[in-house]
Amino acid sequence: MKLYMSHTSPFARKVRMTTRLIGLADQVEEICTTFESAELRERNPLGKIPALEAPDITLFDSALICEYLDEQYVEAGGDSLYHGDxxxxxxxxxxxxxxxxxxxxxxxxxxxxxxxxxxxxxxxxxxxxxxxxxxxxxxxxxxxxxxxxxxxxxxxxxxxxxxxxxxxxxxxxxxxxxxxxxxxxxxxxxxxxxxxxxxxx
Ligand SMILES: N[C@@H](CCC(=O)N[C@@H](CS)C(=O)NCC(=O)O)C(=O)O
CATH class of the missing domain: 1.20.1050.10 (Glutathione S-transferase Yfyf (Class Pi); Chain A, domain 2)
Structure with a gap:
């Protein structure tokens, strides 16, 4: 997977912390980009950071990306980050x-x-x-x-x-x-x- 991100974006950081917490960091290549770039707009028509290119789908908004990552984690046997008690x-x-x-x-x-x-x-x-x-x-x-x-x-x-x-x-x-x-x-x-x-x- 490829994550289009910047080191200063809190929305990208939320996703990056999630990949580390659920042990998926080594499966996500982090690509630094800017919100003016064509490569980002190709993946997110709104031109906002972050966007995730996954094998089956390209996703944006950080909330949706985190849900997608959580689903991968749950499928692998982890406890969902959205469901506690x-x-x-x-x-x-x-x-x-x-x-x-x-x-x-x-x-x-x-x-x-x-x-x-x-x-x-x-x-x-x-x-x-x-x-x-x-x-x-x-x-x-x-x-x-x-x-x-x-x-x-x-x-x-x-x-x-x-x-x-x-x-x-x-x-x-x-x-x-x-x-x-x-x-x-x-x-x-x-x-x-x-x-x-x-x-x-
Ligand atoms: N709701 C979006 C917000 C993303 C967002 O606002 N990202 C900022 C960087 S922190 C951005 O790319 N801003 C450029 C713009 O609004 O045009 C998400 O959660 O992904």
Missing amino acids: RDDYYPLLSALALANGITEAAVSTMMETKRTTEHSTYWLERWNTAMETGIRNLDVAVLGTPADMNMAGIAMAACLGYLDFRLGDRNWRAWNPALADWFHEIAQQRWFTDTAPPEGA
Whole structure:
């Protein structure tokens, strides 16, 4: 399989952490690309990173790619990253939706601030509120532990890694101290450190 990715994309990182956690990393060639490239647009008409070329299908959006990888893992006898305790199923999916949504707000903020023309205060405020309210409302209990990760935890790890990397001025740890404690342990895991953006990126 070929993953079209960039080292700075939190959506690509979510996929890359997943391949490492489920033992599929050596079957996925990581190809660095940019969102302006023709090779990416051939695989994702929206021109967004990441896209996965699998033997049977080419997939985009990171959520779909992660579901596909999870299916491979389950077929090989692994426990699905989406199904923990049955009672946790919808809380887990809600936390996953929240993590993906906060990441979207963070990436949009970053792209808007990088624009050379005038920035939209309206959108920057909306995204900031989404990030802060999302993080304050996140229930750490459903995110899993390093020994028992699930997709909500992986998505949240990618999200918080991105906030520290690109939006270090947001003091998200003060918004949710329990989440800060959870992340402190996660940030030491090999699958997290191995997928970090390179220095100076
Ligand atoms: N929902 C998409 C979001 C992907 C996304 O926004 N990727 C960013 C890089 S972090 C991108 O390629 N942006 C370029 C653009 O929006 O045109 C996913 O989960 O894959």
